[in-house]
Amino acid sequence: MEVFNEIAGLKKQLGTHRSNKQSIGLVPTMGYLHEGHAKLLEASIKKTDITVCSIFVNPVQFNNPEDLENYPQSIVQDLKMLEHLGVDYVFCPSGDEMYPLKPVVLFEFENIGNIMEGQWRPGHFSGVGLIVSKLLNIVQPDMAFFGEKDLQQLILMKRMVLDLNMDVNIVGVPTLREESGLALSSRNARLSDEEKKYAATIFKALSMAKAILMHSGDIQNAKEEARKILDGVAEVEPEYIEIVDPESFEKLSAFQSSAAICIAAKVGSVRLIDNIII
Amino acid sequence: MEVFNEIAGLKKQLGTHRSNKQSIGLVPTMGYLHEGHAKLLEASIKKTDITVCSIFVNPVQFNNPEDLENYPQSIVQDLKMLEHLGVDYVFCPSGDEMYPLKPVVLFEFENIGNIMEGQWRPGHFSGVGLIVSKLLNIVQPDMAFFGEKDLQQLILMKRMVLDLNMDVNIVGVPTLREESGLALSSRNARLSDEEKKYAATIFKALSMAKAILMHSGDIQNAKEEARKILDGVAEVEPEYIEIVDPESFEKLSAFQSSAAICIAAKVGSVRLIDNIII
Numbered sequence: 003m004e005v006f007n008e009i010a011g012l013k014k015q016l017g018t019h020r021s022n023k024q025s026i027g028l029v030p031t032m033g034y035l036h037e038g039h040a041k042l043l044e045a046s047i048k049k050t051d052i053t054v055c056s057i058f059v060n061p062v063q064f065n066n067p068e069d070l071e072n073y074p075q076s077i078v079q080d081l082k083m084l085e086h087l088g089v090d091y092v093f094c095p096s097g098d099e100m101y102p103l104k105p106v107v108l109f110e111f112e113n114i115g116n117i118m119e120g121q122w123r124p125g126h127f128s129g130v131g132l133i134v135s136k137l138l139n140i141v142q143p144d145m146a147f148f149g150e151k152d153l154q155q156l157i158l159m160k161r162m163v164l165d166l167n168m169d170v171n172i173v174g175v176p177t178l179r180e181e182s183g184l185a186l187s188s189r190n191a192r193l194s195d196e197e198k199k200y201a202a203t204i205f206k207a208l209s210m211a212k213a214i215l216m217h218s219g220d221i222q223n224a225k226e227e228a229r230k231i232l233d234g235v236a237e238v239e240p241e242y243i244e245i246v247d248p249e250s251f252e253k254l255s256a257f258q259s260s261a262a263i264c265i266a267a268k269v270g271s272v273r274l275i276d277n278i279i280i
Numbered sequence: 281m282e283v284f285n286e287i288a289g290l291k292k293q294l295g296t297h298r299s300n301k302q303s304i305g306l307v308p309t310m311g312y313l314h315e316g317h318a319k320l321l322e323a324s325i326k327k328t329d330i331t332v333c334s335i336f337v338n339p340v341q342f343n344n345p346e347d348l349e350n351y352p353q354s355i356v357q358d359l360k361m362l363e364h365l366g367v368d369y370v371f372c373p374s375g376d377e378m379y380p381l382k383p384v385v386l387f388e389f390e391n392i393g394n395i396m397e398g399q400w401r402p403g404h405f406s407g408v409g410l411i412v413s414k415l416l417n418i419v420q421p422d423m424a425f426f427g428e429k430d431l432q433q434l435i436l437m438k439r440m441v442l443d444l445n446m447d448v449n450i451v452g453v454p455t456l457r458e459e460s461g462l463a464l465s466s467r468n469a470r471l472s473d474e475e476k477k478y479a480a481t482i483f484k485a486l487s488m489a490k491a492i493l494m495h496s497g498d499i500q501n502a503k504e505e506a507r508k509i510l511d512g513v514a515e516v517e518p519e520y521i522e523i524v525d526p527e528s529f530e531k532l533s534a535f536q537s538s539a540a541i542c543i544a545a546k547v548g549s550v551r552l553i554d555n556i557i558i
Contacts, residue, residue, distance in 0.1 A: 108388035165385040
């Protein structure tokens with residue numbers, strides 16, 4: 003495994019693989035890697051010849067400076083895990099390497115970009131679009147892997163590469179959960195053991211909404227019952243409960259055959275999101 | 281010369297050239313080609329192995345539907361000219377080929393994107409950013425050629441590929457002029473002979489401003505005298521006269537060694553822009 007801090011070196015190295023007709027997979031991360039990331043990396047290692055993992059806490063996608071400051075980091079452990087998994091290259095650029103100048107280009111995402119995470123974290127997807135575009139243009143992967151936990155991000159990245167005719171296949175990888183149902187997330191590191199128990203309520207609420215949808219198809223009722231479960235735990239502060247089409251991400255008024263149930267909630271000071279796709 | 285209407289066919293063809301280590305040049309146009317375009321194409325033919333000219337009147341960059349409807353087209357003559365110049369490939373996609381879905385991604389350009397053309401044609405650069413990104417991702421050229429007549433566009437495209445780490449060299453090509461000084465533009469086709477004479481006033485105003493800058497460096501005076509010349513012809517309706525740094529495109533308050541003098545004006549119903557770089 004080789005670690006690159008600079009764009010030029012990484013590009014040169016990947017150029018030789020491209021000349022050899024080897025396919026390239028990219029797993030973009032913000033570090034503090036957990037088993038959920040391992041799933042993404044394993045998918046890339048399985049499906050492509052060369053796997054690149056990027057570790058970069060992108061300041062541009064944090065609307066809340068405190069959230070950025072508190073974002074956990076653990077580069078030594080991360081590198082150990084990547085080596086162990088069999089990743090080929092790690093790209094860990096500095097902020098100056100990625101943003102030598104304050105960017106003039108801003109991405110906006112209409113419709114699907116303005117609901118849910120777009121509404122609660124203004125500017126978030128704009129920053130995600132920018133950094134993912136940059137990473138895709140630097141690495142020029144055949145496939146890039148994103149977790150289904152950040153479902154709206156996954157859908158937006160699929161639309162972005164379609165809209166921009168980027169030559170890459172965006173692959174979604176299912177969410178990994180603790181036994182309690184809590185979705186794995188780097189942010190979980192900031193939860194106490196007590197808070198982790200409260201946080202598992204999110205999955206319970208999602209599961210209840212799913213059961214209702216499967217049984218009666220009643221969207222409104224599914225949302226209400228999920229809300230009741232969240233409201234039953236004082237330490238959980240829900241931001242939204244939405245049921246959307248898992249492809250178009252449009253809010254559903256009636257349940258047909260597929261849906262994504264999405265929840266964002268704060269547990270203590272930690273903001274968590276999760277979803278179930280039916 | 282081969283003409284492609286579909287993305288897949290063009291990409292396949294260009295892939296073989298890329299495998300053969302041949303460099304690719306792109307000249308993106310909206311058709312109705314004139315000698316100014318020929319200069320861009322000649323630059324590409326000289327500097328790269330394979331030249332692609334795209335012809336696509338991009339609906340997304342027209343803020344004014346009437347302007348889009350009146351935009352002149354002449355595909356038969358265009359193809360003759362391209363063949364004669366020795367262009368390798370022409371890419372003429374349909375609207376549906378380029379926009380199978382209404383795009384969700386919107387580009388915005390901060391600072392430099394909000395003055396002059398950005399201010400007078402809201403949404404224009406957003407559409408330019410989108411279509412140029414798409415064309416760059418489809419063609420994946422080593423160099424892309426843009427006219428200096430649309431200087432703000434040229435500067436923004438240079439910043440865009442920098443901000444997004446796109447692997448392409450954006451090359452500016454000097455403006456071609458009629459004997460009167462009128463800058464060549466597809467829009468000139470909509471001017472009567474009489475109006476063409478009036479339109480030449482724009483270059484006179486630019487030349488006066490340049491002379492003043494070279495002589496006294498007085499920005500305010502240069503703008504005022506240019507304005508007087510434009511105001512002297514009733515048929516010319518100026519929108520703006522600006523003097524900016526030709527690299528950063530920031531408005532200059534004092535003249536150092538370099539400047540771009542930029543004018544936008546309407547002559548009859550036709551909106552024209554022009555500039556002189558010192």
